[in-house]
Amino acid sequence: MAVAATVGTPREALENGVTSVDIRSKSFGGVPVLGRVRFDIAPGERVALVGPSGIGKSTVLRIVTGIDTRFEGHVDRPEAMAIVFQEPTLLPWRSTIDNLLLTHPGLARDDALAALDRVGLSGKDGFFPGQLSLGQQRRLSLARAFAGKPDLLIMDEPFVSLDPEMAEQMIALTETLIAETKPATLFVTHAHAEAERLADRVLVLGGHPATLG
């Protein structure tokens, strides 16, 4: 179904569940940062987007998620998405279980408790995020991402600021959760080792304005 590219208006999910990204250009204040960036992610496929810092990876990610709609091109994305940021990005004024329930209104309380249990946070459902360690907060953020059984999971340098031991723990947990839920995954990083470990396919962003090499 050939549809003329529309300016800045992403269309919603395709029937076959493929996430399709076609960015023709993106500028900030007249300065082009992205050129043609075109890729698809099949259901269950794990794709890593790598490139040096400041190249525009996060911009691509913000366009894919629909946070940024001011670009030329179009994006087809599934309805159920989840995101894991570099920081936990929790609601500090709501309990851990409410952090899951508020972002997934359809989630049953028991399923939310199971999701907490899955990341090693059983018994912490009444705690506020500030009462958890940073590692626990990150795991809560993973639990939130997987609780909704997303079709598309987006991860923005989720392990970048961790010490090696914690990074290893988090990567292992993420691998397990991805294997269980099997979402299509777009994984942004500047560490090639991480990318090759977690992804089926690696896309490299480079140049000015940035394109896929």
Added chain:
Amino acid sequence: MIDKPAVTSALSILGLFALWVVAATLSAFPQILPQPWALLEPFQREIANGKLPYHLGATLLRVIWAFCLAMAFGVALGLAMGRSERLNRWLDPWLVIFLNLPALVLIVLCYLWIGLNETAAIVAVTLNKIPNVATFIREGARALSPDLDAMAQVYRMSWMARLRHVTLPQLAPYIAGAARAGVAVIWKIVLVVEFLGRSSGIGFQIHLYFQLFDVRMVLVYSLSFIVVMLAVEWLLLQPWERRVRRWRTA
């Protein structure tokens, strides 16, 4: 254990009371500055004949109306201005003008344009307070976390859920600040509004006893309302603030 700050507050209030007694003793003119206990008899009389509760109620009702309206419009306006730089550029000069417009001017204009009625009184107080609330909330809206916004958007939280669980909790300290500053200013403006053009309320009674040069009654009415407003602060605002701050101290 004795609560230290509470003891200090009690002593401080006692000191003010002692100062009053000394000043009243020195002045020796009870009609200019009566002793505190000389207010007890008229206080009891005004409660018994129902006048004090009636006027207190009238003023309190106006305060509640003006407070709720000013907070609702102020929060909405401040939030919109804090989130949209374009809107802020358009509306900021208005805010500056209204912030610098004396309360008295707005009150007189409202009475002249709307008439000497309840609507004019409440509109005048509300308009006086909206710019302050909006200014407070705008600061809060500018400090809203873009990451939490992005998170809420990706997880497709509904508009209501976002407002309730993402935006308002971040604004809570600013709303609490605006509310406390708001209550303090609003009841004083309500008294002026009543003084100038109402036939009920604490301000009206103060106007009446001002003309009769009855210092005792002026003090009875104003002190009664101060007590009510302190009760609101301690029994409503402070507990609410503690409740919304619970997650910080947990």
